[in-house]
């Protein structure tokens with residue numbers, strides 16, 4: 001069987017360990033042939049640096065897609081992360097039609113917000129477009145803040161219960177039409193993880209690991225990349241959700257000794273050998 005091909009569209013944050021600089025190495029290590037379209041090029045990510053550059057690549061998207069169509073470049077899966085502009089969302093729908101197999105996997109990480117707030121550069125209008133964009137996705141991977149924006153509901157960051165989480169994932173599934181992995185879910189101070197909702201089974205499965213105090217930038221991208229790789233390799237939704245939780249926690253733990261100087265991301269490289277061993 002030939003190697004599965006995934007296209008991932010997200011930004012290049014040249015320094016800072018998020019988006020494509022984590023997706024590419026993780027997916028490659030998982031044995032996925034990975035092609036990229038950078039949605040934008042930034043000198044760093046926007047979470048803690050100031051004065052970063054931002055080059056929007058919106059108009060390159062249709063050109064790359066048209067060239068690939070001529071060259072018969074076709075992908076088994078499309079995974080999207082941080083998107084640089086509203087117009088890109090329409091272009092990506094065109095790419096999905098033009099450059100993927102009919103039975104492709106479409107995974108959307110609706111990157112736009114965390115901890116109750118939109119990231120710098122995003123607004124309510126983008127969130128409304130993202131809520132339309134997720135329709136047709138096989139799996140979406142919002143955190144609790146992104147879920148609130150997608151559903152146009154107030155953000156609830158703590159004190160929620162299982163009934164709240166299970167209504168949220170079911171409502172998100174009604175919006176997207178597919179499966180949902182809600183990240184950053186916690187019912188107790190010592191555990192943190194995800195709720196994976198399978199539409200076919202109408203069931204919610206939780207994957208928790210020990211909570212490590214602090215905010216770790218880029219872990220959403222580490223999680224979504226590992227999840228996408230595992231799903232494309234043939235893991236079930238629940239298995240992929242669990243593999244990605246374990247990998248993300250290993251990456252966070254590997255960073256702890258260097259936390260002060262490595263505040264901008266996690267040292268996921270140190271967790272890759274264990275991931276590869278687990279997959280083989």
Ligand code: PXL
Pocket residue numbers: 011013018019042044045046047082111119217218219220221
């Ligand atoms: O990790 C999400 C992300 C991706 N890309 C850029 C970001 C962020 C989050 O802040 O700033 C540029």
